Amino acid sequence: MSQPKLAETRPVRPEVRTPPRTRFIYQDDEEMEKAFNWAQLCRLLRYLMPYRRQVIPLTVLFTLLGTVTKLSIPLLISWSIDKALMKGNGNLLVIYVGCMLVLYAVQWGANMGRIRLTSVMGQRAIYDLRADLFQHIQKLSFRFFDKRPAGSVLVRITNDVNALQDLFANGAVNLLIDCIQLTAVIIILLFLNVKLAVAIMVVVPLMFIVSQAVRLRIRRAWQGVRTIQSQMNAHLNESIQGIRITQAYTQEQPNMRYFSEVNERNRLNWNRALSLNMSFGPLIEITMAVGTCILFWYGSHQVQSGAITIGLLVAFANYIGSFWEPINRLGGMYSQLLVAMASSERIFEFMDELPGIDEKDDAVDLPPIQGRIQLDRVHFEYEPGRPALRGVSLTAEPGQSVAFVGHTGSGKSTIINLICRFYDPTEGKVSIDGYDLRDVTLNSLRKQIGIVLQDTFIFSGSIRDNIRFGKLEATDEEIERAAKAVHAHDFIVKLPNGYDTEVEERGSVLSMGQRQLISFARALLSDPRILILDEATASIDTETELKIQEALKTLLAGRTSFLIAHRLSTIRNADKIIVMDHGVMKEEGNHAGLMERRGLYYGLIQSQYKYLS
Ligand SMILES: Nc1ncnc2c1ncn2[C@@H]1O[C@H](COP(=O)(O)OP(=O)(O)OP(=O)(O)O)[C@@H](O)[C@H]1O
Numbered sequence: 275m276s277q278p279k280l281a282e283t284r285p286v287r288p289e290v291r292t293p294p295r296t297r298f299i300y301q302d303d304e305e306m307e308k309a310f311n312w313a314q315l316c317r318l319l320r321y322l323m324p325y326r327r328q329v330i331p332l333t334v335l336f337t338l339l340g341t342v343t344k345l346s347i348p349l350l351i352s353w354s355i356d357k358a359l360m361k362g363n364g365n366l367l368v369i370y371v372g373c374m375l376v377l378y379a380v381q382w383g384a385n386m387g388r389i390r391l392t393s394v395m396g397q398r399a400i401y402d403l404r405a406d407l408f409q410h411i412q413k414l415s416f417r418f419f420d421k422r423p424a425g426s427v428l429v430r431i432t433n434d435v436n437a438l439q440d441l442f443a444n445g446a447v448n449l450l451i452d453c454i455q456l457t458a459v460i461i462i463l464l465f466l467n468v469k470l471a472v473a474i475m476v477v478v479p480l481m482f483i484v485s486q487a488v489r490l491r492i493r494r495a496w497q498g499v500r501t502i503q504s505q506m507n508a509h510l511n512e513s514i515q516g517i518r519i520t521q522a523y524t525q526e527q528p529n530m531r532y533f534s535e536v537n538e539r540n541r542l543n544w545n546r547a548l549s550l551n552m553s554f555g556p557l558i559e560i561t562m563a564v565g566t567c568i569l570f571w572y573g574s575h576q577v578q579s580g581a582i583t584i585g586l587l588v589a590f591a592n593y594i595g596s597f598w599e600p601i602n603r604l605g606g607m608y609s610q611l612l613v614a615m616a617s618s619e620r621i622f623e624f625m626d627e628l629p630g631i632d633e634k635d636d637a638v639d640l641p642p643i644q645g646r647i648q649l650d651r652v653h654f655e656y657e658p659g660r661p662a663l664r665g666v667s668l669t670a671e672p673g674q675s676v677a678f679v680g681h682t683g684s685g686k687s688t689i690i691n692l693i694c695r696f697y698d699p700t701e702g703k704v705s706i707d708g709y710d711l712r713d714v715t716l717n718s719l720r721k722q723i724g725i726v727l728q729d730t731f732i733f734s735g736s737i738r739d740n741i742r743f744g745k746l747e748a749t750d751e752e753i754e755r756a757a758k759a760v761h762a763h764d765f766i767v768k769l770p771n772g773y774d775t776e777v778e779e780r781g782s783v784l785s786m787g788q789r790q791l792i793s794f795a796r797a798l799l800s801d802p803r804i805l806i807l808d809e810a811t812a813s814i815d816t817e818t819e820l821k822i823q824e825a826l827k828t829l830l831a832g833r834t835s836f837l838i839a840h841r842l843s844t845i846r847n848a849d850k851i852i853v854m855d856h857g858v859m860k861e862e863g864n865h866a867g868l869m870e871r872r873g874l875y876y877g878l879i880q881s882q883y884k885y886l887s
Pocket of ligand 1: 420656657661662680681682683684685686687688689
């Protein structure tokens with residue numbers, strides 16, 4: 275912290291120039307090129323397992339019923355021609371037609387039942403998958419979020435999960451129906467007439483060879499679509515979050531240019547993926563047409579030679595529809611499956627991400643903290659090869675307040691991040707009351723730490739809810755007491771609805787200082803054994819700061835506390851001051867001692883005085 279914090283000044287507008295292309299880099303989404311993964315499909319279908327006892331057996335029953343009735347009708351038609359129509363038996367014809375009506379009704383009922391069951395099951399599976407993904411993402415470490423823009427994380431929870439909807443709702447069951455129908459038709463055709471059956475099937479291998487070639491291209495195209503959408507969302511998210519700075523620096527045009535570019539690429543990728551997808555249909559249609567021609571040409575010869583009856587040829591003509599229908603749908607479903615696989619790859623990539631900050635299986639609950647905190651030769655790198663801390667060793671005794679000072683980027687916040695175990699040290703050890711932080715449960719550690727970070731986060735909800743975040747079971751009186759202790763009460767009661775005033779996400783209706791006071795109240799309410807204030811007083815005016823200083827005395831009493839404060843008043847009262855420089859501890863002592871030493875700390879204080887005078 276070599277430089278005193280500059281008051282918020284109006285930015286001097288730079289000349290508007292096209293930004294270097296490197297400004298818009300959203301790192302998440304390199305295209306993943308892997309072979310079709312059956313294990314992954316099984317993993318996905320495992321989301322249907324909870325329904326294996328009731329819903330799935332019923333669905334299979336309806337499916338079988340639907341298929342059997344459907345495939346019986348052409349046989350009835352064939353018999354009604356050969357046995358009733360050709361022999362002039364009117365009564366028999368009426369019976370056959372009556373049976374057909376009954377079969378159609380049963381088929382309709384079975385299909386309705388199946389569709390209802392599968393859509394309920396599909397929705398539930400999607401619900402479970404999304405819940406699992408969100409739960410897992412919440413456990414991931416800061417390192418994961420350092421690397422990924424929020425927008426692209428959102429895409430996976432929303433768009434990618436939605437893309438699986440069809441697979442769960444229809445895909446899996448349709449696959450079953452089609453396989454059953456195809457097998458049954460082949461058996462019936464072979465049973466009716468082997469030669470004719472083989473004749474219409476000769477084109478099938480040709481179709482598989484051609485579709486194989488289209489397959490890979492479709493898969494790549496859908497992956498491309500998802501990647502672009504992810505970049506677009508990341509850019510949108512960044513642009514909306516940073517809209518104030520964008521407008522202040524008149525960067526709307528470059529933002530728009532980039533957006534248009536991504537939007538256009540999105541359109542093109544969709545077009546490509548869709549047209550590839552649609553190429554499956556015509557492919558099947560051509561094969562179907564050839565198959566039908568073969569049937570009529572060869573079938574007519576067979577009828578003329580008396581080898582088969584006209585009724586049998588009509589039955590074949592009916593069955594040929596039921597033969598190509600599942601093949602056609604399987605082709606379409608294959609593309610649907612490829613879309614789903616592209617999305618599920620991206621979902622499972624997140625699901626397989628290890629939490630980073632792992633709880634050991636035998637992790638113990640940290641008992642009520644006394645407050646002795648030690649860093650033992652701690653090294654830390656956010657990115658390999660760029661050390662943020664280099665061999666830091668320090669001890670804070672219970673109840674002590676320790677202030678960190680040093681130039682920007684010297685490693686102060688990093689020490690705080692390690693004490694909260696948002697990251698683990700690359701080397702060395704952080705311990706509280708002798709417990710290595712890697713050996714204790716995260717919950718027992720973090721619930722004993724109160725924290726007010728630089729980036730004060732206010733959630734959408736009332737002011738009361740925001741303070742209650744520190745202790746969910748707190749009563750209204752406790753909340754007001756905490757707010758009074760940090761001098762937030764006065765401004766809160768002046769708001770239109772007092773404590774019930776609704777604040778939007780990130781609290782933009784509140785001033786920076788007010789947001790900080792609320793997070794002070796939040797931290798105080800949680801009554802932590804360890805308190806961390808990261809530049810917490812930076813945006814509070816001098817009058818409020820005096821009040822805060824008083825409140826801080828109450829807040830810090832009996833707790834071990836770490837302060838990163840730019841203001842002299844906060845630093846001066848600390849029991850121990852640590853001066854950081856490029857990730858190394860350079861000086862340690864109290865204010866008087868360090869001033870006497872006339873080293874780095876002395877220089878920092880001098881420059882702050884010089885700035886203020
Ligand atoms: N999430 C991150 N990913 C990669 N590098 C990081 C990350 N956070 C911090 N760093 C780097 O680690 C070093 C120490 O950063 P740190 O935030 O601890 O500094 P600081 O002393 O708290 O600075 P300031 O006073 O500006 O808050 C810096 O060089 C910074 O660029």
